[in-house]
Amino acid sequence: MTAGAAWLPIDAAVALAACWLVLGAAGLFAPRNLAYVGRLLFPLGALVALLLAATGLAALHASPQVMVLALGLPDLPFHLRVDSLSALFLVLLGGAGAGISIYAAGYFRPGEGTAPGLQCLQYHLFLASMAFVMMADDAYFFMVSWETMALSSFFLVTSDHRIPEIRRAGYLYLLIAHIGAIGILLSFGVLQGGSGDYTFAGMRAQPHAGWWASAAFGLALFGFGAKAGLLPLHVWLPEAHPAAPSPVSAMMSGVMLKASIYGLLRVTFDLLQTQLWWWGVIVLALGLLTALFGVIFSAVQTDMKRLLAYSSIENIGLILVAYGLAVTFRGFGMAALAALALTAMLYHCLNHAAFKSLLFLCTGSVLHATRSRSLGRLGGLIHRMPWVAWLALVGVLASAGLPPGNGFVSEWLLLQGFLFTPGLPHGYVNMLVPVAAAAVAMTAALSGYVMVKFFGIVFLGRPREESLVQAHDAGTLERIGLTWLAALCLLLGLAPVAVIGELDRVTRPLVGHGLGEAARAGGWLLLAPIDAARASYSPLLVLAAIAAVFALAVMAVHRLYHRRVRRADPWDCGFPRQTARMQDTAEGFGQPIRQVFEPFFRMERELPSPFDATPRYRVTVADHLWHWLYLPIARAAEFGTRLVAFLQQGRIAVYLLYSFFTLLALLFFIR
Amino acid sequence: MSATTVILQLLQVVVGLALAPLLAGWVNQCRTWLQNKSAPPLWQPYRQLSKLFHKEVVLAHDASPLFRAVPYILVACMALACAIIPTLSTDLPFAPAADAIALVGIFALARVFIALAGMDIGTAFGSLGSRREMLIGFLAEPALLMVFFTASLISRSTSLATIVETLAHREFAIYPSLAFAGVAFTMVSLAENARVPVDNPATHLELTMIHEAMILEYSGRHLALVEWSAALKLYAYSCLGLALFFPWGIPEGVGLANFAVAVPALLGKLAIGGFLLALIETLSAKMRIFRAPEFLGTAFLLAVLGMLVHFLLEKGI
Numbered sequence: 001m002t003a004g005a006a007w008l009p010i011d012a013a014v015a016l017a018a019c020w021l022v023l024g025a026a027g028l029f030a031p032r033n034l035a036y037v038g039r040l041l042f043p044l045g046a047l048v049a050l051l052l053a054a055t056g057l058a059a060l061h062a063s064p065q066v067m068v069l070a071l072g073l074p075d076l077p078f079h080l081r082v083d084s085l086s087a088l089f090l091v092l093l094g095g096a097g098a099g100i101s102i103y104a105a106g107y108f109r110p111g112e113g114t115a116p117g118l119q120c121l122q123y124h125l126f127l128a129s130m131a132f133v134m135m136a137d138d139a140y141f142f143m144v145s146w147e148t149m150a151l152s153s154f155f156l157v158t159s160d161h162r163i164p165e166i167r168r169a170g171y172l173y174l175l176i177a178h179i180g181a182i183g184i185l186l187s188f189g190v191l192q193g194g195s196g197d198y199t200f201a202g203m204r205a206q207p208h209a210g211w212w213a214s215a216a217f218g219l220a221l222f223g224f225g226a227k228a229g230l231l232p233l234h235v236w237l238p239e240a241h242p243a244a245p246s247p248v249s250a251m252m253s254g255v256m257l258k259a260s261i262y263g264l265l266r267v268t269f270d271l272l273q274t275q276l277w278w279w280g281v282i283v284l285a286l287g288l289l290t291a292l293f294g295v296i297f298s299a300v301q302t303d304m305k306r307l308l309a310y311s312s313i314e315n316i317g318l319i320l321v322a323y324g325l326a327v328t329f330r331g332f333g334m335a336a337l338a339a340l341a342l343t344a345m346l347y348h349c350l351n352h353a354a355f356k357s358l359l360f361l362c363t364g365s366v367l368h369a370t371r372s373r374s375l376g377r378l379g380g381l382i383h384r385m386p387w388v389a390w391l392a393l394v395g396v397l398a399s400a401g402l403p404p405g406n407g408f409v410s411e412w413l414l415l416q417g418f419l420f421t422p423g424l425p426h427g428y429v430n431m432l433v434p435v436a437a438a439a440v441a442m443t444a445a446l447s448g449y450v451m452v453k454f455f456g457i458v459f460l461g462r463p464r465e466e467s468l469v470q471a472h473d474a475g476t477l478e479r480i481g482l483t484w485l486a487a488l489c490l491l492l493g494l495a496p497v498a499v500i501g502e503l504d505r506v507t508r509p510l511v512g513h514g515l516g517e518a519a520r521a522g523g524w525l526l527l528a529p530i531d532a533a534r535a536s537y538s539p540l541l542v543l544a545a546i547a548a549v550f551a552l553a554v555m556a557v558h559r560l561y562h563r564r565v566r567r568a569d570p571w572d573c574g575f576p577r578q579t580a581r582m583q584d585t586a587e588g589f590g591q592p593i594r595q596v597f598e599p600f601f602r603m604e605r606e607l608p609s610p611f612d613a614t615p616r617y618r619v620t621v622a623d624h625l626w627h628w629l630y631l632p633i634a635r636a637a638e639f640g641t642r643l644v645a646f647l648q649q650g651r652i653a654v655y656l657l658y659s660f661f662t663l664l665a666l667l668f669f670i671r
Numbered sequence: 672m673s674a675t676t677v678i679l680q681l682l683q684v685v686v687g688l689a690l691a692p693l694l695a696g697w698v699n700q701c702r703t704w705l706q707n708k709s710a711p712p713l714w715q716p717y718r719q720l721s722k723l724f725h726k727e728v729v730l731a732h733d734a735s736p737l738f739r740a741v742p743y744i745l746v747a748c749m750a751l752a753c754a755i756i757p758t759l760s761t762d763l764p765f766a767p768a769a770d771a772i773a774l775v776g777i778f779a780l781a782r783v784f785i786a787l788a789g790m791d792i793g794t795a796f797g798s799l800g801s802r803r804e805m806l807i808g809f810l811a812e813p814a815l816l817m818v819f820f821t822a823s824l825i826s827r828s829t830s831l832a833t834i835v836e837t838l839a840h841r842e843f844a845i846y847p848s849l850a851f852a853g854v855a856f857t858m859v860s861l862a863e864n865a866r867v868p869v870d871n872p873a874t875h876l877e878l879t880m881i882h883e884a885m886i887l888e889y890s891g892r893h894l895a896l897v898e899w900s901a902a903l904k905l906y907a908y909s910c911l912g913l914a915l916f917f918p919w920g921i922p923e924g925v926g927l928a929n930f931a932v933a934v935p936a937l938l939g940k941l942a943i944g945g946f947l948l949a950l951i952e953t954l955s956a957k958m959r960i961f962r963a964p965e966f967l968g969t970a971f972l973l974a975v976l977g978m979l980v981h982f983l984l985e986k987g988i
Contacts, residue, residue, distance in 0.1 A: 379793065402780040419823055419829065437816075438971070438975050442971075445812035462733055534829070536830065538769070546751060548747075549750045557892050557896070570733070571888060592803070
């Protein structure tokens with residue numbers, strides 16, 4: 001900051017978010033002009049995102065800054081503050097947003113749903129409101145931004161609003177977003193503790209007595225959990241993600257879910273002074289259930305975007321597991337271990353933002369090239385779309401949590417955190433928590449299954465439909481976006497020491513400890529978060545070793561023997577007349593999971609009888625929770641509204657009478 | 672890090688690469704003896720590899736570059752695994768690059784790649800094999816991780832070298848937790864190496880095969896590399912089991928004298944281990960694929976029990 005102390009990162013961040021608003025508004029000048037919107041506004045939006053990421057990095061190194069904007073209601077200005085936690089999430093927003101925006105520049109086609117100019121407005125409003133959520137420093141501005149985020153994303157989800165399922169998905173999303181918002185609002189109400197001061201600074205100064213703190217935490221968990229997809233509030237996620245255009249799905253899954261994680265962190269570690277250990281245990285249990293549920297359902301999906309949506313639920317579950325562990329450690333006053341778990345959590349947030357955005361964008365390219373989201377109609381696309389396929393492979397390896405990808409680093413840190421739980425000073429907790437590690441291990445292994453299914457069925461094998469030979473690779477702008485996100489995945493996977501050094505700045509103010517020093521002590525090459533004798537991992541060395549042996553083996557085999565290759569038909573044990581339809585379908589690949597985890601699903605099967613001339617096989621897999629929880633609530637709500645339906649008379653005199661009685665009642669109470 | 676340790680490190684990988692087919696041959700020989708058949712010579716796997724290397728590769732029309740790269744990736748992953756498992760010494764310069772959890776990850780990486788290769792040609796058998804392999808994998812991987820967790824809780828480290836040193840130096844007492852973990856580890860190794868109760872390395876019957884189904888389309892040098900990496904995997908798992916449950920004899924320092932102890936000790940232990948593997952394979956029957964989840968679920972529960980037993984009985988040790 002040599003240009004002058006007056007231009008702080010917070011000013012830059014606010015200015016950049018305002019730029020997004022301007023870009024969005026500019027879309028309205030020529031809403032149907034695709035070249036103007038796609039080739040000019042969206043790339044500019046990507047540039048702004050890149051600058052925002054840089055600003056966030058600068059803010060990560062600076063001390064917290066505050067700003068008061070005299071907007072909004074009179075006597076109720078907007079308070080903004082950028083501290084290291086906000087800065088990290090701004091980096092996440094900017095980094096993922098840059099890739100998604102440049103991809104979106106090449107993605108929108110004429111005649112798809114809402115006019116591109118209008119989508120440009122909604123999209124940039126969405127981005128700006130997320131930036132403001134991360135910078136808000138009072139409950140009022142936070143809620144305004146939060147609701148803007150929910151509404152703008154609702155309009156983006158329903159951009160193909162002529163299709164009834166999409167309208168239904170949008171409705172469900174809006175409903176649960178608002179139920180969640182009520183929880184957040186009530187949580188802020190508890191946090192201000194009767195002082196009437198809704199600024200975050202005021203909330204921090206409030207002493208929160210035991211039960212009130214727990215109430216605030218519970219409400220925040222409910223509210224932010226609804227937006228993040230915590231079980232049992234996850235039902236909107238697998239509906240809304242597939243309905244939205246792919247860049248929007250990427251943005252929602254990669255970034256918006258993290259906004260709710262940000263909110264949860266802000267409330268628990270910043271606004272509340274004390275954290276009780278049993279909060280952590282509850283979140284740990286819920287997170288584990290969410291993760292397992294997400295991955296099991298993900299394995300049986302047949303729509304590629306639904307598969308990724310369930311996989312997002314899984315990853316949110318893992319993030320919450322790490323979060324729960326951090327709260328537990330913090331509740332017992334073990335700062336160093338809380339920092340370890342919190343680092344694992346923040347790392348996974350960054351990882352998930354990178355690889356899930358990448359994968360969603362890849363499905364977007366596949367969707368454009370083939371017009372199909374159903375896995376049963378794809379296959380063999382690695383030959384037609386090599387760019388998308390190889391970049392998707394990076395995301396797939398990361399998502400499956402395999403070394404040397406980025407997903408593995410956060411999983412490794414999380415498992416290291418679990419290995420320390422025997423030190424917890426509570427009899428049963430310290431024994432049962434390592435067992436939770438077993439469930440985390442199972443989730444990680446299952447995500448490998450899911451990713452093999454996703455990549456193998458979409459990109460490998462033979463095309464399952466004739467039309468797939470005409471599939472074309474992604475355009476230049478789309479490729480740039482995908483490459484950027486894949487590069488972020490590689491960076492996060494291969495340079496963990498540098499990343500943890502940055503995360504150190506976030507965990508230190510929150511839990512009073514960081515891993516930066518210990519991580520740097522192992523050298524830039526070796527990640528040893530606690531000490532080198534205890535555990536160490538070096539992704540660069542692993543990658544270098546694999547690459548070296550690979551190269552040596554190729555050279556040795558070619559030099560010592562020969563490199564002759566003859567092309568022929570596949571052998572397949574000598575069975576003749578093989579067709580592409582004999583490969584595993586998505587249903588077939590998910591069959592073992594359906595069998596092993598049968599109690600989890602609500603399945604309806606239709607099996608053909610042996611004498612059918614045209615046998616048909618049908619299976620639908622549904623969610624028990626929908627039938628056990630949501631439908632009863634919906635029926636109860638319907639019943640309740642029918643009871644009060646007589647109030648609606650349709651005559652204006654009656655309505656005026658209601659107003660009159662209401663006023664009378666109010667006068668009686670208030671006087 | 673001195674020059675000797677680096678040489679020892681390289682030597683360990685080379686010994687692994689060289690010994691792995693021998694171990695596979697030895698297991699095969701023991702099994703044929705136990706089944707009252709006449710055995711092929713011990714060096715049969717080497718001859719087979721050499722023959723395959725000389726043959727030309729017949730590649731399906733639909734094969735992608737991924738299919739051609741996978742055999743090399745498999746060998747690289749398994750060589751890396753051999754490099755970090757302490758077999759000849761616990762003082763390995765490369766060991767800090769990956770601990771026990773990363774080792775599980777490296778095995779998983781190899782599994783994901785071979786499963787993808789199985790799906791690449793788009794044949795019915797290939798994808799069937801991949802699906803079954805991933806089923807076995809997702810059940811076996813957490814059990815293996817839990818075995819490592821038990822050992823890590825005892826030695827307070829996930830670094831394999833530290834685990835082996837701690838376990839080798841402890842008093843000769845029976846740890847109930849390690850007994851549970853040992854049984855779980857044996858079951859996982861049988862499944863992961865495509866051995867009899869779960870898979871059959873000698874079959875090409877479509878109902879039963881898992882590993883073989885995935886690699887049906889490989890030929891020539893590619894097949895040689897895949898077979899070699901399968902042998903390396905068996906070797907790596909054997910060394911891992913020896914390092915965790917019978918760590919005595921693995922020297923901690925470097926030097927010729929140590930080395931003179933290490934190699935015969937390793938060979939002896941591998942010979943006994945290979946014989947026991949052949950015995951298990953002979954005594955058990957191949958189970959249906961949908962019994963495999965029960966089998967591996969048992970392994971998983973045993974490993975978790977081992978961890979709980981560690982908390983209940985051995986906390987103070």
